[in-house]
Amino acid sequence: MRGANTMSKEPSTARAMLGDFAPKLAELTDSVLFGDVWERKELSKRDRSLITVAALVAMNRPEQLRFHLDRALDNGLTQEELIEVITHLAFYSGWPNAMTAITTAREQFASRDA
Incomplete structure (x- = not known):
């Protein structure tokens, strides 16, 4: 945005x-x-993106997650790092949240690469 x-x-x-x-x-x-x-200036945009993506995964907010996955990539995170965040959060925010997030990420990464 x-x-x-x-x-x-x-x-x-x-x-x-x-x-x-x-x-x-x-x-x-x-x-x-x-x-x-x-x-x-207290946090880098990369760090803010990492925190925001984690919060959106934990709260199961796929609509906002789509935008913030793109922003996170623009702010220096890699697809591999974002997948790892989602995988890690499966054990802290719930399996269904992680499954929704990983499906959202897959779709968003594919549309970005297209």
Whole structure:
């Protein structure tokens, strides 16, 4: 997801997905989540992606996981590392969550490679 860069003529993913329906949520997503939280220097974007993917796997949130798997790859994680995270979490967040996540990852990696 592109952040709150107002210089870009292209709308962010949040604005494109829900800006016409929930403009304030799109604005907060851009300005607070991606414009502030993701830009904090205390953690690298790679580390933030690893944490976010792990949380989404644990909470069984495949819709958001798709986006964040792509972001994680863009932020320097490898497909092998992401598969390992999901495998590891099978024992901490539940087998069904991991199976949903690995299926989501397989589909997302395939669509990215296509």
